[in-house]
Amino acid sequence: MNEEELVEYFRAQMRKDPGMASAVAAIRTLLEFLKRDKGETILGLRESLKQATGCLMGEDSSVAVSSGGELFLRFISLTSLEHQDLSHCKKVMEERGELFLEKISMSRNKVAKLCHTFIKDGAKILTHSYSRVVLRVLEKAAAEKKRFSVYVTESQPDAAGRQMAEALKKLNVPVTVVLDAAVGYFLEKVDLVIVGAEGVVESGGIINKIGTYQMALCSKAHNKPFYVVAESFKFVRLYPLNQQDVPDKFKYKADTLKSHQNLSEADPIIDYTPPSLITLLFTDLGVLTPSAVSDELIKLYL
């Protein structure tokens, strides 16, 4: 399976189910790549899988694709590969891959089940941009007959917040779209803040759409709880200490990276929120404090 087929399969997966996380689509693609691979050695297989992940990163530069790919690799190799021939090994790997895929397809529902209890009746929630996990959480809370209203930021430059508002209107949840600049203004009125994450880093901080960091700062100043909902395949082996430390390959869209000479001119699309500003993280591994994240990460990546 060469690069073009890889990218084409990935795009097809994304098109087929827009509700699917891009990392899940990437993992399906890697599984398909594994099935079709004609390599002769395990090491060669590993190398080509890494290359394939890199190739998908060139298509969609989100942190989740990178972390998802790496976790897939580790999961499938976390088994005894002492077999006579390669095809047997590959078969075992494929089975593990399917298992992994099944596990992570359930993760969004697990997160929603944990989180919706924190939404009390009559709550006013503030959220940022379009996040399918947050949407799932709010769906579950609405299904539990809770009454709450939502403020969602418009989230320039792609106005993804409006998409979120549309989806929430379908659930009959009262929703207001606010400007990115109006977060400080509306924070007095809300009870809690829930955001998704594109990646969760070793320190327990998160990488998410630009604007999350100042939302977290303002919530801290107003003493409102700041909750993060993320699936476990988003945990990534990075330890940024400030905004600059996040690698450029995540900060800008894939096409921007290819076209722009001087990246400081371009608008970054993500920012880093330090763990001190986050109250709790809801993951399919459980409800974690930011400090507990590194323990979980170790368990995942061992």
Next chain:
Amino acid sequence: MNEEELVEYFRAQMRKDPGMASAVAAIRTLLEFLKRDKGETILGLRESLKQATGCLMGEDSSVAVSSGGELFLRFISLTSLEHQVKQNTSMFRLSIFFKAVIHLLWIMEQTFLRATDLQWENTNSCLDFQDLSHCKKVMEERGELFLEKISMSRNKVAKLCHTFIKDGAKILTHSYSRVVLRVLEKAAAEKKRFSVYVTESQPDAAGRQMAEALKKLNVPVTVVLDAAVGYFLEKVDLVIVGAEGVVESGGIINKIGTYQMALCSKAHNKPFYVVAESFKFVRLYPLNQQDVPDKFKYKADTLKSHQNLSEADPIIDYTPPSLITLLFTDLGVLTPSAVSDELIKLYL
């Protein structure tokens, strides 16, 4: 001069000089209104000036128009007593100013114990005029004087502030502010090298206008998203914003997004400077965002058209004084706590 002519004159003033503050245009309009007014009593004049201010607020609902109008009214009415002096002695025009100071002190002593409305009653009771037109003429002169004073204020502010911009500084600013532009022009004229990050400031993208103006000054400028303020704050050295109004507590009312910029600067320990002319000082004391009156929060046309204002986007927010480092005004460089003292002196 009826309402339509008033609004038309105001719009003409704004069109003529886009660099002029809307409050200055409003004050010119009120001065013109005063000249053309055909009322017969002082009290009637006062009422119609107040109505005129209200009418201009319906055209441009910014805080500065409201405060500028009120200050204009008070300034021209500080004429009553010295006019008596002028009648009794032969003086040069210039020395009216000094007499005004002396009588200002007298007035301050008087009004310390009374309500300020009594000023006008003093006017009535001390009036020894043959006719109203004399009084009006004095008021017009005072009005011209006031206008002249405030036209100089922006330059005074720039002169005070530019020294705080060090060579090699990175500055963050919000939206389009003519005062900040003037400050940066002065700093650039002093041959300082600095670079500017300006927020795009939705919903009207006024930040891009600011960036254009700065490019003409050959200042390196980057337009950033409103959401990217927290991201860029690590890189900058100081934050300078303008203000639409300065309130009694020393806080400011400014374009939406200023409050979270101030919060983030406090968190990053960067100095947050405000530049404002003194006619923007307003008699309000909001304790949080809700306390700011709706008439300022939304554009004039939104107020007229919308039924449910909580649906509309507010265009300003309130920044509490605890987040502001210093205020640069034509009355000097003030800390937020000093603002209320200055306000008292202005509004007496």
